[in-house]
Amino acid sequence: MATTTPQTWTSPLAHFSSDLTTIDDCRIANVYSDTDAEYNAIRESVAISDNCHYGKFVVRGADAQDAVNLVVLADVARLAIGRATWTFLLRSDGSLICDAYVLCTGDDYIILTEGASPETVREHLTGAMEEHAASVEDITTTTAIIAIDGPYAWELLKQLVGVRILGLRYLEFIDDQKLGDNDVRIIRSGKTGEFGYQLLMDAKHVTSVWSHLVEGGAELDVAPAGAEVLSLCRMENRFINMHREGADARNPLEINCRVMIDEEKDEFIGYEALEEATQSPLERRVIGIVVEGDASQVPSLGAEVKVEDEVLGRVVNSGFSRQLGKPIALAALDAEVAYVGLTLAVAAGESMLDCKTVSAPFIYNKSLTVRPQEDSYKTRKA
Amino acid sequence: MANLPDSMQQQINARKEILNAIKEELVERLELEFEPEDIDDDTFLFGGGLQLDSIDSMEIIIGMQSRFDVMIPEDDVSSLRTINTLADFVQNEQLSA
Numbered sequence: 117m118a119t120t121t122p123q124t125w126t127s128p129l130a131h132f133s134s135d136l137t138t139i140d141d142c143r144i145a146n147v148y149s150d151t152d153a154e155y156n157a158i159r160e161s162v163a164i165s166d167n168c169h170y171g172k173f174v175v176r177g178a179d180a181q182d183a184v185n186l187v188v189l190a191d192v193a194r195l196a197i198g199r200a201t202w203t204f205l206l207r208s209d210g211s212l213i214c215d216a217y218v219l220c221t222g223d224d225y226i227i228l229t230e231g232a233s234p235e236t237v238r239e240h241l242t243g244a245m246e247e248h249a250a251s252v253e254d255i256t257t258t259t260a261i262i263a264i265d266g267p268y269a270w271e272l273l274k275q276l277v278g279v280r281i282l283g284l285r286y287l288e289f290i291d292d293q294k295l296g297d298n299d300v301r302i303i304r305s306g307k308t309g310e311f312g313y314q315l316l317m318d319a320k321h322v323t324s325v326w327s328h329l330v331e332g333g334a335e336l337d338v339a340p341a342g343a344e345v346l347s348l349c350r351m352e353n354r355f356i357n358m359h360r361e362g363a364d365a366r367n368p369l370e371i372n373c374r375v376m377i378d379e380e381k382d383e384f385i386g387y388e389a390l391e392e393a394t395q396s397p398l399e400r401r402v403i404g405i406v407v408e409g410d411a412s413q414v415p416s417l418g419a420e421v422k423v424e425d426e427v428l429g430r431v432v433n434s435g436f437s438r439q440l441g442k443p444i445a446l447a448a449l450d451a452e453v454a455y456v457g458l459t460l461a462v463a464a465g466e467s468m469l470d471c472k473t474v475s476a477p478f479i480y481n482k483s484l485t486v487r488p489q490e491d492s493y494k495t496r497k498a
Numbered sequence: 499m500a501n502l503p504d505s506m507q508q509q510i511n512a513r514k515e516i517l518n519a520i521k522e523e524l525v526e527r528l529e530l531e532f533e534p535e536d537i538d539d540d541t542f543l544f545g546g547g548l549q550l551d552s553i554d555s556m557e558i559i560i561g562m563q564s565r566f567d568v569m570i571p572e573d574d575v576s577s578l579r580t581i582n583t584l585a586d587f588v589q590n591e592q593l594s595a
Binding site for chain 2: 202286354369372373374375377379401403404423424426428450452453455456457458475476477480484485
């Protein structure tokens with residue numbers, strides 16, 4: 117291993133904000149200036165974000181595929197070159213360490229993780245390499261990631277790298293794209309429900325690329341978005357937050373990720389526990405709830421969800437949906453009652469508020485109606 | 499097992515029936531590699547989740563019409579997001595019929 121990530125480090129983009137937070141041992145922007153503007157950029161135009169906090173690893177060697185397959189839920193043998201998958205790293209008891217994008221470059225596998233410190237992930241990966249002809253390199257601090265999200269995210273990249281970006285499908289990536297003088301790898305991915313891309317580059321060039329995006333996106337009203345707003349957008353669209361519902365879950369089944377399990381794959385860390393869980397009745401399951409009535413009361417983590425005096429479960433994530441204008445939450449409920457359309461009660465402060473179980477996702481995304489071949493931010497409809 | 503009011507249990511049973519029928523329809527019609535019970539109610543249809551594509555959306559619309567006698571408008575993208583949003587559409591149509 118050439119490098120290791122220090123226990124706490126600071127993103128090279130952190131100086132753009134005075135309000136920082138620490139995620140996975142990395143200090144990054146929590147808020148840039150105005151959360152309303154940041155949210156609107158994600159939902160209405162284009163936002164750029166600092167994703168340098170992701171753990172970043174390269175696995176290479178003759179047994180790289182087997183080694184990666186030992187630590188992730190997905191079967192990476194199915195991955196074509198230029199494709200990525202979104203999956204989980206599990207502990208042996210089936211609980212989740214973190215989520216991960218795994219990219220197949222043809223020469224090696226790149227693993228981008230969120231939800232655990234790079235040190236934790238590195239130790240987990242290194243342990244799995246021991247019986248394989250494979251090595252892991254921690255590139256967390258030497259590689260930077262900028263995310264671009266929004267209904268017109270594609271338009272910004274089309275202007276800067278060309279029309280080829282419109283052909284990039286979900287979870288595909290392309291290498292050697294130029295932003296100014298800088299080489300970037302572009303992955304079509306995101307966790308906001310809007311068009312999303314992640315740009316990977318040498319960390320030395322990240323400030324230059326960031327500035328290039330800000331300048332190039334002026335006519336698209338590009339704005340930076342921090343971790344606070346991104347966390348809300350993730351919940352509104354029901355992407356798993358590994359620091360909330362993902363950390364609380366005993367296995368991927370509880371967070372509605374059963375289809376991510378490959379039925380033909382039977383050798384990975386956590387397999388036995390997951391096999392046992394899939395053959396037993398599910399005890400609890402996460403479902404979305406919308407709080408009715410008092411819009412100022414956001415349920416706290418751990419708040420009880422009840423019907424009459426019966427406790428059905430607890431809140432595992434919560435926030436205020438800017439699009440709905442209401443508090444929203446995710447609750448881990450008794451699986452027998454985790455169904456949409458029920459009127460329940462959730463504790464908020466000293467009171468119990470009416471809430472309703474709802475379908476994922478919580479909101480409607482503008483990106484659903486934007487057509488990259490025909491539309492443009494300049495000529496958008498209100 | 500939670501002790502629920504009868505009306506709520508009936509509500510859950512009705513929802514389960516629709517969800518199971520939707521999953522069966524999608525697995526059969528789209529020849530998915532999953533069993534209906536392997537698909538969670540909040541599973542997304544496109545992108546991640548079932549990883550369907552735009553061609554499949556027409557098959558889903560036809561499937562819902564065939565199974566439930568309801569017609570999802572082609573531009574109703576909000577109903578074509580997850581198994582649960584399909585069930586919302588079916589239940590709303592059944593209530594308003």
